[in-house]
Amino acid sequence: MASDAPQDVSMSSSPPSVPAADEEPKYGGYSRFEIELEFVQSLANPYYLNHLASQKLLTQPAFVAYLAYLQYWSKPPYLKYLTYPGPTLRHLELLQQERFRQDIMSPDLVQRLVEEEMKASVQWHRDA
Secondary structure (H helix, E strand, O other): OOOOOOOOOOOOOOOOOOOOOOOOOEEOOEEHHHHHHHHHHHOOOHHHHHHHHHOOHHHOHHHHHHHHHHHHHHOOOOHHHOOOHHHHHHHHHHOOOHHHHHHOOOHHHHHHHHHHHHHHHHHHHHHO
């Protein structure tokens, strides 16, 4: 029986190439670039961070290493693809800290992050 299981991608491998590579392998119909972009943008959501913590993913060394690897999104040319770069990169940076990965289990912290982001959004619209 042939194995259709996906192969692990080494964390030491370089970031995926910027879109335009039609020859890039697809995983479920999506490129590695698209999958990583979708995931890193989901980190802007404090409720999702709480979910990851409740599933114990933030305590797994392999997942923590993956979060460190994803920091390439904070640099050009990848940065321009983020829809909400402020909260996405802020949370990605906070997730590098073990203390934050533990504290995000707290509903109070989640609510505080939501409120801070709402205030920042309102202020941004006022200034625009």
